[in-house]
Amino acid sequence: xxxxxxxxxxxxxxxxxxxxxxxxxxxxxxxxxxxxxxxxxxxxxxxxxxxxxxxxxxxxxxxxxxxxxxxxxxxxxxxxxxxxxxxxxxxxxxxxxxxxxxxxxxxxxxxxxxxxxxxxxxxxxxxxxxxxxxxxxxxxxxxxxxxxxxxx
Numbered sequence: 001x002x003x004x005x006x007x008x009x010x011x012x013x014x015x016x017x018x019x020x021x022x023x024x025x026x027x028x029x030x031x032x033x034x035x036x037x038x039x040x041x042x043x044x045x046x047x048x049x050x051x052x053x054x055x056x057x058x059x060x061x062x063x064x065x066x067x068x069x070x071x072x073x074x075x076x077x078x079x080x081x082x083x084x085x086x087x088x089x090x091x092x093x094x095x096x097x098x099x100x101x102x103x104x105x106x107x108x109x110x111x112x113x114x115x116x117x118x119x120x121x122x123x124x125x126x127x128x129x130x131x132x133x134x135x136x137x138x139x140x141x142x143x144x145x146x147x148x149x150x151x152x
Contacts (some may be wrong), residue, residue, distance in 0.1 A: 009034070009148040011040055014050070016146045019053045021103050059109065066110045067138040070120060071102035078129030085127045091119045102134070113137070 007030070014026055023041070027034040044050045059067075074082050086106060087093045095106040106124075110116040120135050 002049070004044075004049065004150065006150050007040065008044060008049070009150055011037070011044065012148040013146065015041075015053075016148075019055075057089050063111050064109045065106070065112050066116050067141070068108050068110075068116055068120075069136045069138070070108055070124065071123070071134045072104040072106065073131040073133075074103050075129040075131060076103075082127055082129050084123075089119070089123055090113075091123070115140070 009031055011026075014021065014029065023038050024034055027037040030037065041050070063125075064121055068134060074123050082104075083095065086095050086104075091108050091110055092106050093109055096105045097103065108116065110119055110126075116135070116137070120133060125133060
């Protein structure tokens, strides 16, 4: 396991809030030299603690009005086939194998409830090996800023 210090955790925390922040602005905020910050970020990328920089999209502006989580039970013999089918389903944006009452939890996005219904019934429900599904429609969402701390 790699060793990461408190400064590394502060950098991670700030970059998760705004991955597009400039190095000079972030160095001022953290009170460290720009070249030190730049080399730290490069090291975090090299050590694969930071795996990518991304953006957050306001999906409502592009017509996505509904998100849902779908719990799924499946035939264990068809696990790989089902996983591949989910990867090909554009409305499925996350796939997690889980413990508990379901075998898989997926996150689905759709224009509206009608489209969500079609996706769950016509696309997901008809995948060979799907035994049953339970859909949880997201009514409200609050994303919480992540704070990273050293574990020592």
